[in-house]
Amino acid sequence: xxxxxxxxxxxxxxxxxxxAAPAIEPGADWAPWAACNxxxxxxxxxxxxxxxxxxxxxxxxxFWQGHGGPGWIPRRWPWGPSxxxxxxxxxxxxxxxxxxxxxxxxxxxxxxxxxxxxxVQLVQRQERHHYLxxxxxxxxxxxxxxxxxxxxxxxEACATIAGGRAEVWDxxxxxxxxxxxxxxxxxxxxxxxxxxxxxxxxxxxxxxxVPLGVWITPPTPPEP
Amino acid sequence: xxxxxxxPLTCYLSGVHSGPNPSPGLGVARSLREAYPHARLVAVxxxxxxxxxxxxVFDEVWLQRPWKEMRLPVYQAAIRxxxxxxxxxxxxxxxxxxxxxxxxxxxxGALVPPRESLRRVAKPAIEAAAALLPFTxxxxxxxxxxxxxxxxxxxxxxxxxxxxxxxxxxxxxxxxPSFRHARSFLSEIWGTESLFVQRxxxxxxxxxxxxxWRGELLDCVHMRKHTQTHEGKTWAGAVGPVDPAIxxxxxxxxxxxxxxxxxxxxxxxxxxxxMHLIDWNPRFPAWIHAASFAGHNLPARLLxxxxxxxxAAAPFRGRQFTRVVMEIPILPAxxxxxxxxxxxxxxxxxxxxxxxxxxxxxxxxTRGGDTTPEPRANGKKPAPRRRPAPEVPAxxxxxxxxxxxxxxxxxxxxxxxxxxxxxFARVERALAAGAGxxxxxxxxxxxxTNPHPSLLAMAEASGxxxxxxxxxEMRQALAAGFPFERVVLNGPAPRWxxxxxxxxxxxxAFADSPQNLALWLKEGRPRARYLGxxxxxxxxxxxRFGASLxxxxxxxxxxxxxxxxxxxxxxGLHFHFASDVLGPARWFETFEGVLHWAAAIQDGVGRPVRCxxxxxxxxxxxxxxxxxxxxxxxxxxxxEALPALERFVVEPGKAMAQPAMALVTTVLEVRRARGGAxxxxxxxxxxxxxxxxxxxxRVFACGRGGAWEPLGxxxxxxxxxxxxxxxxxxxxxxLPDDLAAGDRLVIGDAGAYDASMAYNFGxxxxxxxxx
Numbered sequence: 001x002x003x004x005x006x007x008x009x010x011x012x013x014x015x016x017x018x019x020a021a022p023a024i025e026p027g028a029d030w031a032p033w034a035a036c037n038x039x040x041x042x043x044x045x046x047x048x049x050x051x052x053x054x055x056x057x058x059x060x061x062x063f064w065q066g067h068g069g070p071g072w073i074p075r076r077w078p079w080g081p082s083x084x085x086x087x088x089x090x091x092x093x094x095x096x097x098x099x100x101x102x103x104x105x106x107x108x109x110x111x112x113x114x115x116x117x118x119x120v121q122l123v124q125r126q127e128r129h130h131y132l133x134x135x136x137x138x139x140x141x142x143x144x145x146x147x148x149x150x151x152x153x154x155x156e157a158c159a160t161i162a163g164g165r166a167e168v169w170d171x172x173x174x175x176x177x178x179x180x181x182x183x184x185x186x187x188x189x190x191x192x193x194x195x196x197x198x199x200x201x202x203x204x205x206x207x208x209x210v211p212l213g214v215w216i217t218p219p220t221p222p223e224p
Numbered sequence: 225x226x227x228x229x230x231x232p233l234t235c236y237l238s239g240v241h242s243g244p245n246p247s248p249g250l251g252v253a254r255s256l257r258e259a260y261p262h263a264r265l266v267a268v269x270x271x272x273x274x275x276x277x278x279x280x281v282f283d284e285v286w287l288q289r290p291w292k293e294m295r296l297p298v299y300q301a302a303i304r305x306x307x308x309x310x311x312x313x314x315x316x317x318x319x320x321x322x323x324x325x326x327x328x329x330x331x332x333g334a335l336v337p338p339r340e341s342l343r344r345v346a347k348p349a350i351e352a353a354a355a356l357l358p359f360t361x362x363x364x365x366x367x368x369x370x371x372x373x374x375x376x377x378x379x380x381x382x383x384x385x386x387x388x389x390x391x392x393x394x395x396x397x398x399x400x401p402s403f404r405h406a407r408s409f410l411s412e413i414w415g416t417e418s419l420f421v422q423r424x425x426x427x428x429x430x431x432x433x434x435x436x437w438r439g440e441l442l443d444c445v446h447m448r449k450h451t452q453t454h455e456g457k458t459w460a461g462a463v464g465p466v467d468p469a470i471x472x473x474x475x476x477x478x479x480x481x482x483x484x485x486x487x488x489x490x491x492x493x494x495x496x497x498x499m500h501l502i503d504w505n506p507r508f509p510a511w512i513h514a515a516s517f518a519g520h521n522l523p524a525r526l527l528x529x530x531x532x533x534x535x536a537a538a539p540f541r542g543r544q545f546t547r548v549v550m551e552i553p554i555l556p557a558x559x560x561x562x563x564x565x566x567x568x569x570x571x572x573x574x575x576x577x578x579x580x581x582x583x584x585x586x587x588x589x590t591r592g593g594d595t596t597p598e599p600r601a602n603g604k605k606p607a608p609r610r611r612p613a614p615e616v617p618a619x620x621x622x623x624x625x626x627x628x629x630x631x632x633x634x635x636x637x638x639x640x641x642x643x644x645x646x647x648f649a650r651v652e653r654a655l656a657a658g659a660g661x662x663x664x665x666x667x668x669x670x671x672x673t674n675p676h677p678s679l680l681a682m683a684e685a686s687g688x689x690x691x692x693x694x695x696x697e698m699r700q701a702l703a704a705g706f707p708f709e710r711v712v713l714n715g716p717a718p719r720w721x722x723x724x725x726x727x728x729x730x731x732x733a734f735a736d737s738p739q740n741l742a743l744w745l746k747e748g749r750p751r752a753r754y755l756g757x758x759x760x761x762x763x764x765x766x767x768r769f770g771a772s773l774x775x776x777x778x779x780x781x782x783x784x785x786x787x788x789x790x791x792x793x794x795x796g797l798h799f800h801f802a803s804d805v806l807g808p809a810r811w812f813e814t815f816e817g818v819l820h821w822a823a824a825i826q827d828g829v830g831r832p833v834r835c836x837x838x839x840x841x842x843x844x845x846x847x848x849x850x851x852x853x854x855x856x857x858x859x860x861x862x863x864e865a866l867p868a869l870e871r872f873v874v875e876p877g878k879a880m881a882q883p884a885m886a887l888v889t890t891v892l893e894v895r896r897a898r899g900g901a902x903x904x905x906x907x908x909x910x911x912x913x914x915x916x917x918x919x920x921x922r923v924f925a926c927g928r929g930g931a932w933e934p935l936g937x938x939x940x941x942x943x944x945x946x947x948x949x950x951x952x953x954x955x956x957x958x959l960p961d962d963l964a965a966g967d968r969l970v971i972g973d974a975g976a977y978d979a980s981m982a983y984n985f986g987x988x989x990x991x992x993x994x995x
Contacts, residue, residue, distance in 0.1 A: 051780055051828050054824040055776045057820070058817075058820045058824040059762050059773075061820040062762045062814075062820070066496070067494070067496045068495040089776075092776040093777065
């Protein structure tokens, strides 16, 4: 089946970050997701989370070779359900993490390397029948499946910004995303680069002009 | 004869095997079939194992004799005849391109570049691309250089290197044994010693395929690999336009080369965006049909330029592609060969079904001046090329000339005093240069590398610490004159064997594991100014040594243990990994990572790190050229990461002792094979030189003037005296032509683990520990 022909988003679970004002049309299928804030790990305020974060950043520094994204993160914690709120000390000991945790930890890693990094939120087209798999897996783990829809899914990533240019790192896959990926499974239906604090700034992402902090739909390149 | 007067249009395509490492012929044929539905496509290959011969895309098969038995003039005449009838010839193998270019020259029907152009795009220098195209060529070195130099190249690039043939095939060299294996294997397969070793460049593999006619670029496409086979061959990818930064200079280069035919630039886009050219293939890539259904039918463009007329239009079907595996019926006229006896290696024919290794040998002969070589008897190989001897420092030369002036019983390990003193003088100079700063520099002599009293005495006199891994070594160091205050203790069994410790306080003691540290805290810790742990960074998780940092739970346990140290105890941390295994660059990277771990530990423990001890296993040349000059930078980085750091200890490991001793041996027997390599059996053995397989040792023979001269390489072997298949002390020497029984040879670089790990095999005695 052609993915995403019909998309019905599910309202985010209360365990996800609190919603902000929706930036795309309220009537859009994925409007509930557009209201989400990017995920962030919580800190217990004690040694447990301080040591966990210090360990994570030292690990990242060990694996970093001067360039590229932290691909070790999804290798160490494969994509899977996370229960929110999620603390640093819980995240580092988890067997798997969801995209929100991946993206937040990746942002922290980039920032510790001295690279400007901002959150990225996406709505990706998916096969409709995948929804039931996700629903079962997330519910079975006691995690919220609010990110999953029939024909689309909410996803988080991370962007680095330098010299007015953005590159988007899919922290759950360990790969750079292209705005040209607008057709087929996992293609980008909508994306917001940057949070509320970046609003007003404009960058280019592989040739696409992107206002930060605003949901956009990347232009569809013409067929040759 | 004009091509259009000879219907139907005929194209001969060679290199049609389609397997895990496919040739381009089948993809080219599929593209041509779409563009010229009525053309006559003839598959050419050199064995029925070449699977694409059986594809229905071809109208005809022209099976040739295997290259190893082919009479080249006959084949040349046959090709000439089909070209004279108006056909075109499009070779699909690099070596066939060279063959056709060399023997047919410029011809409108042979779609190949001029011979001189092929020389200018040959690996590894790819001279034509170096000036104009926006690529760098990864560092490389001819495998014909001295082993000493080659080992240095591999260390310099962290053993992330490839041994490559001049045309085909590459094998990774992860250490010296695998380098030697790859060199020997590729040399044997391809019948050449023209191999080279090249640095691996991590990154995304991309390529640009192009076609040109008489120097005019007709079209080009970019391809990025998405998935690869285990051999690194394309399995899926995406085709797109070529960046003008590549396309425009490529147009100029092709004009200069007067290029005709297909071609492919293979390069790696590194993480930092730089592009590194690995290969310039003088033919289309095997994935070329993917470019055709993405709207760029390069084979058709080439044949159009060659007079085939306008190709039929084909619809765009997508930029991304993948390969599939499919079964096709065998042509009845070309049945499969009989199944090989399973006892034999039945795979031999499948790896190179088009017989390229044989063509490589034939072409090598033609490069030697014989333009019409006859087939050689199987197994006859050209004589190995002589490798140069390594350069030898004057101190070592003096030592050898003096030490070996008189008679010595052999085998005998001798101390080379000038060389040894020169090693320790380097440390003294580095200590003097590092003195006076906030952080005190120290060097630790690794007693395990060689506990010889003379070397210990020199180490003590030069101001080094004694770095010991057992109580036994500590006693040896104390006996040699080291004060207890200049001892550094580490290792997995640091207090073995049990016994009283001297009064006072040693410099530092590092537990090898959290369990070891816990035991010290429970049962009494060593008296040391600095006490702490050896760290095992996450990138070295396979190491058996040190406290693992790869899991948050272990990290938390380590912090908890270190918090339990008594209040007045100064904290130290230790990192040790052989730099000649990692290569200096990766060792430095790991060191930088260790600084972050040390900073995280001191924050987590709430106690400053006051001593950092780092090493070891430095190859002497790397210690001199890399580590010593880097010390100011390393100490500054350590002081910045660890503001309360008082002492920075460096352990050079074998860098001190390795060149300081040599092994003198006597030739017992010389075996000369007819026209082949020389083998000398000597009275030393692998038990006297246990590190022989792991790095090249410089070997010396007495020259006519009485001076000891280093030997180069040529494939001669030095065999030990004992009954072990592995008792081979050197396998790529150029032994003197007049070498005879009774002559002496000296094996250098035998002063470190060769000395301390030597064992009593074949001497008729057992070690004490056995009884």
